[in-house]
Amino acid sequence: MQLDNGNGFIGILSAELQSNILEEMPLPDLITFAKTRRQNQDGIAYYMAMRRTKLFMRFVDDTNALIELLDRTGTVISGSSALSLVQPKRRAIVVRDLDVYTTEKFEDEVLKHFVEKERYEKKLEVPRKTEYESTAITKIYKLQNGQKQVDVIVSDWSCTLAPILEFHSTAVMNYITARSIVCLYPRWTAANKSMINPRLYLQNKTHMRTVYVLMKYRKRGFDLSADALYFGDHLCEGEKNTGGKDGYCPHVIRSTVDDEVISWNFGPTKMLGNTTITCQDMPIMVWCLGGQECVEGDKEITLSFALVSA
Numbered sequence: 004m005q006l007d008n009g010n011g012f013i014g015i016l017s018a019e020l021q022s023n024i025l026e027e028m029p030l031p032d033l034i035t036f037a038k039t040r041r042q043n044q045d046g047i048a049y050y051m052a053m054r055r056t057k058l059f060m061r062f063v064d065d066t067n068a069l070i071e072l073l074d075r076t077g078t079v080i081s082g083s084s085a086l087s088l089v090q091p092k093r094r095a096i097v098v099r100d101l102d103v104y105t106t107e108k109f110e111d112e113v114l115k116h117f118v119e120k121e122r123y124e125k126k127l128e129v130p131r132k133t134e135y136e137s138t139a140i141t142k143i144y145k146l147q148n149g150q151k152q153v154d155v156i157v158s159d160w161s162c163t164l165a166p167i168l169e170f171h172s173t174a175v176m177n178y179i180t181a182r183s184i185v186c187l188y189p190r191w192t193a194a195n196k197s198m199i200n201p202r203l204y205l206q207n208k209t210h211m212r213t214v215y216v217l218m219k220y221r222k223r224g225f226d227l228s229a230d231a232l233y234f235g236d237h238l239c240e241g242e243k244n245t246g247g248k249d250g251y252c253p254h255v256i257r258s259t260v261d262d263e264v265i266s267w268n269f270g271p272t273k274m275l276g277n278t279t280i281t282c283q284d285m286p287i288m289v290w291c292l293g294g295q296e297c298v299e300g301d302k303e304i305t306l307s308f309a310l311v312s313a
């Protein structure tokens with residue numbers, strides 16, 4: 004890759020040095036950098052496309068067919084794979100499996116894709132509320148092809164994003180669609196800060212597996228806390244009438260399309276001959292992390308929730 008005429012004289016650096024710089028940048032910084040100049044936009048588009056392709060190639064032979072599947076069915080990829088694309092490449096976590104989130108409507112189509120086209124074998128079908136605690140999950144299929152592992156997570160909600168909003172902590176609230184990579188808490192995630200979802204302890208969702216998963220993220224270098232203020236000040240929900248807005252107050256009602264969300268768009272999906280591949284419009288979801296009051300005397304506990312709004 005070479006950013007000719009890139010911003011801030013990056014263009015005069017060798018391709019190797021340019022790569023070194025990009026590989027140290029998390030997604031929010033790459034997005035900001037891409038906006039500075041047309042040449043930077045092109046260079047980063049290429050860089051992000053390559054990272055996505057390399058990630059997908061670890062699990063599938065046909066990366067375009069996977070992207071088309073995501074587009075056709077509104078399926079998304081989340082978990083460590085999505086997180087790894089938000090993190091700087093140099094410091095990204097090691098991805099061991101691919102977590103594919105779909106709805107009951109497209110469950111058969113997604114499974115068929117992995118089993119018939121990518122030669123995965125169905126190893127296990129986990130019904131809801133046993134291994135995983137999420138209420139938005141109906142079942143999980145564990146698929147294997149040699150060393151490669153794919154989990155297909157099926158939700159009975161109309162939106163594939165529902166389970167992602169119920170995740171254990173904010174570091175994993177990211178997802179890859181057919182056209183984009185989306186991060187719901189970019190400021191924290193880019194700084195390796197992860198707030199534990201209050202839902203876990205307020206609604207008795209904690210069990211050993213959750214504790215184990217949280218420890219795993221701590222080992223991976225994340226600073227975890229149940230207290231948003233531990234990560235620095237934010238404008239509290241009650242102070243919103245002062246004119247500011249802060250999606251980092253856990254009592255604020257967030258939406259998957261609000262200003263705090265960042266996304267990188269990979270550009271249009273390739274068409275297959277005359278087959279028009281239509282993008283499913285992803286329903287918009289709103290959620291509130293909730294939890295204990297931020298400031299003493301501020302308010303009572305807010306309950307966590309997530310719902311499909313449109």
Ligand SMILES: [Zn+2]
Nearest residue numbers: 239240252297
């Ligand atoms: Zn607050």
